[in-house]
Amino acid sequence: MSKPSATADLLPPATQTPCCPPMAAQRVEPATALQLAPAFKALGDPVRLQLMSMIASAPGGEICVCDLTPSFEVSGSTISHHLKTLRDAGLVDAERRASWVYYRARPGLMRQLATLLTPSGDDLTSN
Amino acid sequence: MSKPSATADLLPPATQTPCCPPMAAQRVEPATALQLAPAFKALGDPVRLQLMSMIASAPGGEICVCDLTPSFEVSGSTISHHLKTLRDAGLVDAERRASWVYYRARPGLMRQLATLLTPSGDDLTSN
DNA sequence: ACGCGGATTCGATGCATGTCAAGCTCGACG
DNA sequence: CGTCGAGCTTGACATGCATCGAATCCGCGT
Numbered sequence: 001m002s003k004p005s006a007t008a009d010l011l012p013p014a015t016q017t018p019c020c021p022p023m024a025a026q027r028v029e030p031a032t033a034l035q036l037a038p039a040f041k042a043l044g045d046p047v048r049l050q051l052m053s054m055i056a057s058a059p060g061g062e063i064c065v066c067d068l069t070p071s072f073e074v075s076g077s078t079i080s081h082h083l084k085t086l087r088d089a090g091l092v093d094a095e096r097r098a099s100w101v102y103y104r105a106r107p108g109l110m111r112q113l114a115t116l117l118t119p120s121g122d123d124l125t126s127n
Numbered sequence: 128m129s130k131p132s133a134t135a136d137l138l139p140p141a142t143q144t145p146c147c148p149p150m151a152a153q154r155v156e157p158a159t160a161l162q163l164a165p166a167f168k169a170l171g172d173p174v175r176l177q178l179m180s181m182i183a184s185a186p187g188g189e190i191c192v193c194d195l196t197p198s199f200e201v202s203g204s205t206i207s208h209h210l211k212t213l214r215d216a217g218l219v220d221a222e223r224r225a226s227w228v229y230y231r232a233r234p235g236l237m238r239q240l241a242t243l244l245t246p247s248g249d250d251l252t253s254n
Numbered sequence: 255a256c257g258c259g260g261a262t263t264c265g266a267t268g269c270a271t272g273t274c275a276a277g278c279t280c281g282a283c284g
Numbered sequence: 285c286g287t288c289g290a291g292c293t294t295g296a297c298a299t300g301c302a303t304c305g306a307a308t309c310c311g312c313g314t
Contacts, residue, residue: 024180024237026184027177028176028177033176034173036176037173037175040167040168040170041171042171043164043167044165044170045164046160046161047160047272048164050155050156050160052155053150053153056150076290076292077274077275077276078272079291080292081273081292083291096291098282099290105151110246119238172301192260192261193261196260201304204262204304205302208262208263208302210261212301223311226259226260226312228260228261228262
């Protein structure tokens, strides 16, 4: 990657900063881009996108890995690796209960991404 | 292969399909994931994210490459390569006028991504 | 016609990523 | 204890990607 004077003050998880007006309304600053690009990258794989949607749309807000893995052709270790990527991006959270691991979505970052992509003054809920 | 049709006419990446309810409301199907993941991946680079925002927020709806390049540390060829990535993803469109090339945003796909990320029943405009 | 400056493309290189097989860790249950 | 199953981690490999310099293409002036 490049080296634009890396500000090593990353705070990947729990990004509560109201840092993101729609990109159509205002230019995204370099620091914001560095912070949010990994989240987009994490969603930039078909398997991870489906994983994220299965987690986000899970009834009860959480879903077991054992319910995720059979939906894909790839191996279990690959699913685990993708889940770690989503975890590192701050998009999901994992919790172990008994022998199973449950994943749940972190809506905060996803809402930031959605706001960033929203056209200025557009109402997405009018669907 | 010298076919410099700058207006890349790749196959339409679902710019009109109502394929995307919020992923928090319904699981994304494999075909949809295959279609939209490249768009997320295209936004998954800090430089491209800034480029996209500069294009989307440009006054008049378009911006010259000569106004984009000086904002980054990377070389001009790298900027051009990133712009091609955004073009191939269906996020921007390019037009040559005189010696300069102008880029403009294609809001259709971006709106699909925003809808996909929107929490069910949430109002993004209340920010 | 010629050269000039802007933008894309080409070829090369080093790093990141997706994937799998195998090994390991953590609870549960005999 | 000992073993078993569910997930995670590690090592390894092939592919992809970001980046650069150089070459090429494209209009425009002189």
